[in-house]
Amino acid sequence: MDTSVSLLILAAGLGSRFGLAKQILQIPPLGLPLFAFSLQNAVKNGVTHAVIVTRSELANFFEANIFPRFLAIHFDIIFQDLVGPKLPRNRTKPWGTGHAVLCARDYIRGNFVVVNADDFYGAEAIGAAVNFVKKNNTECCCIGYPLIQTLSASGPVSRGIIEVDSENRATAITEVTQIQRLADGSIISLNSAKNFDSALLWPQRLVSLNLFGLSRDIFTILEQKFYSFLQKNQNSPTAEFYLPGAIVGANIFGRKLAMKMVPTQDYWFGVTYRGDIALVEERLRELVAKGLYT
Numbered sequence: 001m002d003t004s005v006s007l008l009i010l011a012a013g014l015g016s017r018f019g020l021a022k023q024i025l026q027i028p029p030l031g032l033p034l035f036a037f038s039l040q041n042a043v044k045n046g047v048t049h050a051v052i053v054t055r056s057e058l059a060n061f062f063e064a065n066i067f068p069r070f071l072a073i074h075f076d077i078i079f080q081d082l083v084g085p086k087l088p089r090n091r092t093k094p095w096g097t098g099h100a101v102l103c104a105r106d107y108i109r110g111n112f113v114v115v116n117a118d119d120f121y122g123a124e125a126i127g128a129a130v131n132f133v134k135k136n137n138t139e140c141c142c143i144g145y146p147l148i149q150t151l152s153a154s155g156p157v158s159r160g161i162i163e164v165d166s167e168n169r170a171t172a173i174t175e176v177t178q179i180q181r182l183a184d185g186s187i188i189s190l191n192s193a194k195n196f197d198s199a200l201l202w203p204q205r206l207v208s209l210n211l212f213g214l215s216r217d218i219f220t221i222l223e224q225k226f227y228s229f230l231q232k233n234q235n236s237p238t239a240e241f242y243l244p245g246a247i248v249g250a251n252i253f254g255r256k257l258a259m260k261m262v263p264t265q266d267y268w269f270g271v272t273y274r275g276d277i278a279l280v281e282e283r284l285r286e287l288v289a290k291g292l293y294t
Helices: 035-044 056-065 097-103 123-135 218-233 243-247 274-289
Strands: 005-011 049-054 074-079 111-116 139-146 157-164 170-181 187-189 206-214 258-263
Touching: 005 035, 005 097, 005 123, 035 111, 035 123, 049 056, 049 097, 056 074, 097 218, 097 243, 111 123, 123 139, 123 206, 123 258, 170 243, 170 258, 206 243, 206 258, 218 243
Parallel strands: 005 049, 005 111, 049 074, 139 258
Antiparallel strands: 111 206, 139 206, 157 170, 157 206, 170 187
């Protein structure tokens, strides 16, 4: 078994709601996109290999701005839009995050950590995921953040609420949309049904932001699930094969590949709305001023 750990960066999203490619948004003071901080944190934890899954039209950005800056990292770059199956004529978006991870199968030799390109996860959280997969080959991990630390002041967000069993295994990630913090400090979903359990949204409830530490064995499960997905959605213009739904739940326990929930109190921030950019820049300036990133 290869004991090295790779960092897999998901950077193929269209950013249609935001209006531009968030994953390559260069933010002061360093003029770096958010995934560059995940790269720095991974390097600090001994990672020397990264795989970027992106779109072919973004190739020049990575080659000009990222590869020369991280010489300690060996990069592989994959263009999700060029990896089969072919998209139907009425579809522009990729097949989803689950397919993006599956695209990296031939480039990853050992266990790996998955991050979104447009999220800042924090050094502690990245380190926890890297060290988990260094020590575990029959377990995966889902890093959980307190909900209160992941909200946006600019508008409602969607979050994956992590459900666990008595052994702290993640049994499901329930996506709740339109989550917003009110002026009185309470947290609600503007899109909740009448039978929605408001207890899901207490401030310290742990949520997933697509930071996973995964065994390489997960590729076999993803391949099987993606095949089933395509049987139903081959010609769909919008259906997406999401990573959390494919790898979290009782389906992987039967294969002796448990998904542990690992909590963190680390800082997360991201750019959901354009109004978030100023706050993200402020936080990055604080971290750079402390000498944590260069």
